[in-house]
Amino acid sequence: MNLWAKQVLTIARLEVRKAFLSKRGLWVYVLALFPAVIFLVHGFDVKLKRQRWSSQITDHALLEGVQAGETASDVRMRLGPPLMDREFGRRRRGEDGERLEEERYRHLRYFDGQRRYDFHFTNGVLKEKFEQPLATLEENSQVFAGVFQYFYLRLAVFFGCLGIFMNLFRGEMLDKTLHFWFLAPVRREVLLVGKYGAGLVAAAVIFGAGTIVTFLAMLWGLDPADVQAYWQSAGPGHLFWYTVATVLGCVGYGSVFLAAGLLMRNPIIPAVVILFWEAINGFLPAVLQKLSVLYYLQSLCPLPPPVDKEVPAVMRVLLAPAEPAPAALAILGLLGVTVLVLWVASRAVRRLEVNYATD
Amino acid sequence: MSNEIIFSEVSKFYGEVLGVNRVSLNVPPGITSLVGPNGSGKTTLMNLMCGLIHADQGTISVRGMSPRDPEKLMRSMGYCTQFDAAPRGYSGYQFVSAALLLHGYSAAEADERTWKAIDRVNLREAAHRKVAGYSKGMRQRIRLAQSIAHEPEVLILDEPLNGLDPLVRAETIALFREFAALGRHVILSSHVLQEVDVISDQVILIANGSIIAEGQIHNVREEMSEHPSQFLIRCPDAARVASLLFAEDHITEVRLHADRMGLLVLTRSRERFSHLLNEIVLGGQAIESIVQADANVDSLYEYLIGGGR
Numbered sequence: 001m002n003l004w005a006k007q008v009l010t011i012a013r014l015e016v017r018k019a020f021l022s023k024r025g026l027w028v029y030v031l032a033l034f035p036a037v038i039f040l041v042h043g044f045d046v047k048l049k050r051q052r053w054s055s056q057i058t059d060h061a062l063l064e065g066v067q068a069g070e071t072a073s074d075v076r077m078r079l080g081p082p083l084m085d086r087e088f089g090r091r092r093r094g095e096d097g098e099r100l101e102e103e104r105y106r107h108l109r110y111f112d113g114q115r116r117y118d119f120h121f122t123n124g125v126l127k128e129k130f131e132q133p134l135a136t137l138e139e140n141s142q143v144f145a146g147v148f149q150y151f152y153l154r155l156a157v158f159f160g161c162l163g164i165f166m167n168l169f170r171g172e173m174l175d176k177t178l179h180f181w182f183l184a185p186v187r188r189e190v191l192l193v194g195k196y197g198a199g200l201v202a203a204a205v206i207f208g209a210g211t212i213v214t215f216l217a218m219l220w221g222l223d224p225a226d227v228q229a230y231w232q233s234a235g236p237g238h239l240f241w242y243t244v245a246t247v248l249g250c251v252g253y254g255s256v257f258l259a260a261g262l263l264m265r266n267p268i269i270p271a272v273v274i275l276f277w278e279a280i281n282g283f284l285p286a287v288l289q290k291l292s293v294l295y296y297l298q299s300l301c302p303l304p305p306p307v308d309k310e311v312p313a314v315m316r317v318l319l320a321p322a323e324p325a326p327a328a329l330a331i332l333g334l335l336g337v338t339v340l341v342l343w344v345a346s347r348a349v350r351r352l353e354v355n356y357a358t359d
Numbered sequence: 360m361s362n363e364i365i366f367s368e369v370s371k372f373y374g375e376v377l378g379v380n381r382v383s384l385n386v387p388p389g390i391t392s393l394v395g396p397n398g399s400g401k402t403t404l405m406n407l408m409c410g411l412i413h414a415d416q417g418t419i420s421v422r423g424m425s426p427r428d429p430e431k432l433m434r435s436m437g438y439c440t441q442f443d444a445a446p447r448g449y450s451g452y453q454f455v456s457a458a459l460l461l462h463g464y465s466a467a468e469a470d471e472r473t474w475k476a477i478d479r480v481n482l483r484e485a486a487h488r489k490v491a492g493y494s495k496g497m498r499q500r501i502r503l504a505q506s507i508a509h510e511p512e513v514l515i516l517d518e519p520l521n522g523l524d525p526l527v528r529a530e531t532i533a534l535f536r537e538f539a540a541l542g543r544h545v546i547l548s549s550h551v552l553q554e555v556d557v558i559s560d561q562v563i564l565i566a567n568g569s570i571i572a573e574g575q576i577h578n579v580r581e582e583m584s585e586h587p588s589q590f591l592i593r594c595p596d597a598a599r600v601a602s603l604l605f606a607e608d609h610i611t612e613v614r615l616h617a618d619r620m621g622l623l624v625l626t627r628s629r630e631r632f633s634h635l636l637n638e639i640v641l642g643g644q645a646i647e648s649i650v651q652a653d654a655n656v657d658s659l660y661e662y663l664i665g666g667g668r
């Protein structure tokens with residue numbers, strides 16, 4: 001094998017353990033697994049409810065038959081005791097702005113074995129009726145898409161890579177161990193690539209696994225038939241692209257923070273600058289948009305994240321790219337940005353001096 | 360290709376702080392000692408040679424190689440640094456073998472060389488313990504093991520004798536001699552000239568970032584012929600000898616001992632002083648003994664660096 005390749009492998013092997021178990025690095029795992037925990041809690045909650053409510057199943061046809069305008073006592077009589085019966089009053093200003101009138105609200109909940117029905121009465125008369133399954137795949141996928149883009153890519157992978165990659169050189173400077181590497185018969189560029197490789201393996205494994213676990217947790221607690229159908233249709237594709245986006249996120253942010261760690265002392269400054277850059281990216285001219293990691297990652301996500309209709313158009317630009325790039329281009333673009341950033345980093349590492357005193 | 364280490368007009372500043380200033384040196388193979396007080400620039404010179412820091416001005420060539428090319432340079436160089444941390448979590452064994460793996464040795468060969476080096480510094484028992492838990496002297500030795508494990512042509516050691524017990528120190532010095540005997544460079548640093556002058560082929564005295572004297576140890580002393588030498592003379596009639604000595608212009612001071620049988624003499628020329636003594640003895644004066652009072656190399660050194668710190 002070529003000497004450089006061998007050295008890169010050796011360095012990556014020596015460093016990978018440290019990348020996984022970096023000093024005070026526990027929070028990286030917390031970030032990676034946090035959404036999975038949320039989904040699991042949610043799934044557990046659904047299972048628990050289903051179990052609890054199963055003792056009081058109401059006939060589906062009866063529930064469907066309830067009409068607006070009926071009174072609460074009629075409904076109760078016909079359907080039997082509800083899962084929940086909540087009553088409350090609210091004082092309201094009258095039209096003339098003076099007189100206070102009190103409105104009585106009542107909320108009845110029933111369960112037909114799959115769906116829950118919520119009846120909202122005002123002053124004893126049914127005004128609104130909601131029905132929804134305990135949990136649906138569609139709803140969960142939407143939530144996942146949102147969590148993945150707004151939390152996972154933007155924050156978890158971002159800060160996780162900051163923690164892992166900024167430490168590769170900076171951390172050794174603080175530990176006063178960088179000279180160990182600089183005294184090896186290894187080109188600085190080779191050292192850079194080796195250390196980057198170690199960080200990448202750690203980040204990709206931690207966050208790739210985090211993505212997969214979160215995805216599975218999202219499906220947990222759903223109707224097994226739905227889940228199976230999903231696995232036989234779009235499911236594997238979605239999981240694949242989410243994982244690809246995560247790993248490429250590590251590739252991109254990893255290079256950015258590796259370079260930042262070489263160019264700057266304080267991790268806060270580059271973090272804020274890059275976070276800001278990624279955030280305003282939607283407003284930038286098309287050429288500059290291509291210099292962002294998030295732009296490509298968003299293009300790779302299989303589902304658009306949910307955007308509330310009330311979100312102003314300005315904000316919407318911030319949340320999702322106007323024109324996502326096709327997958328192949330997005331991957332190439334991201335790798336291009338990475339190579340560019342690593343090249344900048346390699347210039348910096350050549351100039352880098354072992355200078356422990358001033359840290 | 361030159362087999363010397365050449366500094367030409369090398370300066371290094373740490374921001375505003377002077378590291379070394381316009382240093383020019385030609386260091387031939389053999390044992391060379393860099394001697395200077397704290398902060399004089401010894402570590403700076405060594406770091407410059409190894410490319411850990413870069414010169415602001417001037418050029419450095421190590422046996423024809425540039426310190427900017429670690430891939431080539433570090434193959435034939437070993438540096439036992441003053442920084443005594445090993446990468447986090449490394450055992451002594453890992454510390455040495457990781458470096459060898461980076462040289463491109465196969466796992467088996469790296470293992471063999473690692474044990475050979477560890478045995479040379481007598482650390483076999485502690486080899487699998489974490490370096491962070493080593494004593495100061497053990498850390499010193501494991502760093503030495505790492506720096507020699509690939510049999511470098513240029514061995515640089517920053518205060519290698521610090522913290523070693525006498526036995527280990529003797530073994531370490533023997534190792535330096537062995538290296539030097541193979542035509543290699545061994546460059547070490549010390550605060551104390553005494554500690555290294557007998558083992559060095561040449562010494563370089565450095566203070567405040569500048570080279571003050573360099574060469575073989577006796578040449579260095581010669582360089583100071585302008586500096587008064589002190590002699591202690593024991594003789595029965597010290598007062599008489601004192602008056603004879605004082606007539607000469609190269610004698611700058613004569614002090615009579617309280618018992619009137621001893622003299623402390625300062626002379627600016629040892630050569631003329633020894634001629635003079637001959638004449639005095641031939642003239643019939645009895646002289647029991649002559650001892651050079653400042654033979655202690657420390658005093659020489661203290662003088663060189665400006666009266667000591």
Ligand SMILES: Nc1ncnc2c1ncn2[C@@H]1O[C@H](COP(=O)(O)OP(=O)(O)OP(=O)(O)O)[C@@H](O)[C@H]1O
Nearest residue numbers: 355357373376377378396397398399400401402403
């Ligand atoms: N990283 C640094 N930042 C700022 N100044 C430095 C740095 N390293 C060394 N210096 C300064 O450069 C000068 C030379 O330091 P150097 O470490 O080379 O001395 P030294 O002879 O090795 O001292 P010691 O005997 O204490 O090891 C000193 O004045 C020191 O304060």
Ligand SMILES: [Mg+2]
Nearest residue numbers: 401402441517
């Ligand atoms: Mg030093």
